[in-house]
Amino acid sequence: MNVNEISKTFVRRTNSVREALQRLDNAGTGLLLLVDAADRFERTVTDGDLRRMLLEAGSLDVSLQALPVLQSVVLDHAYTRQDALALMNEHGINHLPVVDASGKAIRLLLRKDIDEQILLSTPHLGEHEREFVEEAFRTNWIAPLGPNVDAFESELAEWVGIRHAAAVSSGTAAIHLSLALLGVGRGDSVFCSALTFAASANPIVYQGAEPVFIDSEPESWNMSPAALERALSTARATGRLPKAVIVVHLYGQSADMDPLMALCDQYGVPLIEDAAESLGATYKGKASGTFGQMGIYSFNGNKIITTSGGGMLVSDDESLVKRARFLSTQAREPFPHYEHTVIGFNYRMSNILAGVGRGQLRVLGDRVASRRRIFERYRSELAHVSAIRWMNEPSWSMSNRWLTVCTLAPEVTRLTTSEVMQRLAAERIEARPVWKPMQLQPVFSSAAYFAHGDVSVSQQLFERGMCLPSGSNMTEEQQDRVIATLERVLAT
Numbered sequence: 001m002n003v004n005e006i007s008k009t010f011v012r013r014t015n016s017v018r019e020a021l022q023r024l025d026n027a028g029t030g031l032l033l034l035v036d037a038a039d040r041f042e043r044t045v046t047d048g049d050l051r052r053m054l055l056e057a058g059s060l061d062v063s064l065q066a067l068p069v070l071q072s073v074v075l076d077h078a079y080t081r082q083d084a085l086a087l088m089n090e091h092g093i094n095h096l097p098v099v100d101a102s103g104k105a106i107r108l109l110l111r112k113d114i115d116e117q118i119l120l121s122t123p124h125l126g127e128h129e130r131e132f133v134e135e136a137f138r139t140n141w142i143a144p145l146g147p148n149v150d151a152f153e154s155e156l157a158e159w160v161g162i163r164h165a166a167a168v169s170s171g172t173a174a175i176h177l178s179l180a181l182l183g184v185g186r187g188d189s190v191f192c193s194a195l196t197f198a199a200s201a202n203p204i205v206y207q208g209a210e211p212v213f214i215d216s217e218p219e220s221w222n223m224s225p226a227a228l229e230r231a232l233s234t235a236r237a238t239g240r241l242p243k244a245v246i247v248v249h250l251y252g253q254s255a256d257m258d259p260l261m262a263l264c265d266q267y268g269v270p271l272i273e274d275a276a277e278s279l280g281a282t283y284k285g286k287a288s289g290t291f292g293q294m295g296i297y298s299f300n301g302n303k304i305i306t307t308s309g310g311g312m313l314v315s316d317d318e319s320l321v322k323r324a325r326f327l328s329t330q331a332r333e334p335f336p337h338y339e340h341t342v343i344g345f346n347y348r349m350s351n352i353l354a355g356v357g358r359g360q361l362r363v364l365g366d367r368v369a370s371r372r373r374i375f376e377r378y379r380s381e382l383a384h385v386s387a388i389r390w391m392n393e394p395s396w397s398m399s400n401r402w403l404t405v406c407t408l409a410p411e412v413t414r415l416t417t418s419e420v421m422q423r424l425a426a427e428r429i430e431a432r433p434v435w436k437p438m439q440l441q442p443v444f445s446s447a448a449y450f451a452h453g454d455v456s457v458s459q460q461l462f463e464r465g466m467c468l469p470s471g472s473n474m475t476e477e478q479q480d481r482v483i484a485t486l487e488r489v490l491a492t
């Protein structure tokens with residue numbers, strides 16, 4: 001309840017109990033604010049307070065002079081949502097009068113108005129997921145195979161324009177399978193984008209191989225062709241070319257594939273695309289994830305579409321995808337007696353989750369459009385905030401803008417990203433730093449790293465970069481709230 005409406009809740013010592021009860025009825029707040037002639041707040045008045053007065057006085061005409069003095073909890077006008085909620089929780093109340101510097105009541109804050117939290121990226125279901133899942137229940141296909149799995153694979157392959165796809169339990173599982181399919185093992189090395197989530201690199205270690213991290217270039221934030229070239233020529237000089245290169249498409253933006261593919265071709269090294277974040281994005285008009293020998297997608301809960309957990313391995317090479325399905329179902333040879341000639345995995349997607357995926361695929365185009373709209377909104381509404389630089393979209397890229405990402409310009413603001421994120425958190429807005437690069441992770445401290453040039457671009461992006469709430473189900477009001485808060489924080 002804002003400044004204009006709050007006067008409806010005001011009562012004064014000169015008012016009678018009868019008048020107070022009428023005000024309480026009209027205000028609809030369940031609570032009145034006792035103020036003096038200058039609207040300075042004294043205490044709250046509840047239904048119970050008035051009833052007690054009535055019992056004692058036996059008359060509706062007695063004035064509120066008899067109301068005991070009470071120290072009510074109030075909130076200073078410079079509050080954050082976090083302060084307000086903490087105070088409400090401490091006192092077990094759901095409302096708080098807000099006072100200005102002179103003690104004047106300026107607002108009545110209700111818990112329901114402030115406890116909403118805006119998250120980075122939440123699942124956003126469409127209308128068809130339930131039908132596909134119900135179908136699986138009805139036909140008792142509650143297994144890691146079945147018609148939804150087959151259909152999800154062919155529908156996703158068609159969506160991105162590739163020949164074959166294998167649905168698995170996670171994006172990480174898909175990366176792991178891709179490395180197993182290329183025969184990556186002990187003593188091998190695999191190159192991987194440095195600026196990414198650890199799941200891109202962990203499967204290299206699952207296979208007993210060694211990761212080598214390749215820096216980003218500043219335009220797309222993705223793998224630097226210059227750094228890759230140096231890493232490859234260094235590897236050739238030491239007679240130890242990598243078994244594969246994993247190129248990540250960060251936050252929905254494709255890497256500059258042409259030079260990266262040319263280098264991999266030149267050195268004869270297979271390229272795997274980690275397109276976990278870039279489903280629905282394109283590079284020069286072709287779907288992200290369809291350029292390498294294999295590509296992988298993730299349907300984790302925070303991704304652009306989700307099956308709550310899941311992944312897909314795609315390739316134009318049918319033998320690779322067939323082999324992926326074989327390895328992902330415990331590598332069972334086609335005999336009734338459970339014959340195994342190689343080590344397998346239990347990585348197949350369930351038919352129920354594939355039903356969710358089929359429904360989600362039908363809204364993927366909408367989800368890309370929504371996320372791009374949210375990015376554009378942030379960019380245009382905050383265009384005057386010179387401390388913010390937006391993640392670029394090179395001419396060859398159509399990003400799905402999975403997350404809206406920006407950097408803070410140190411020459412404009414002294415605020416660090418963690419300070420800004422803390423201020424957002426105090427207003428119940430979730431923001432996150434850009435991925436901490438793999439070469440800076442304690443677990444990978446011994447891995448080799450090739451920087452883009454004199455500066456480590458991935459490290460600089462980590463230090464200055466910040467992801468803003470970007471879910472396709474965010475309301476305009478929620479976007480406004482993020483925009484207004486950022487404006488306020490960065491204006492100081």
Ligand SMILES: *Cc1c(COP(=O)(O)O)cnc(C)c1O
Pocket residue numbers: 169170171172173196197199200248274276277297298299300309310311
């Ligand atoms: C989410 C993600 C993964 C892992 O996918 P899961 O389905 O969560 O296993 C891998 N790489 C990147 C870049 C991701 O963002």
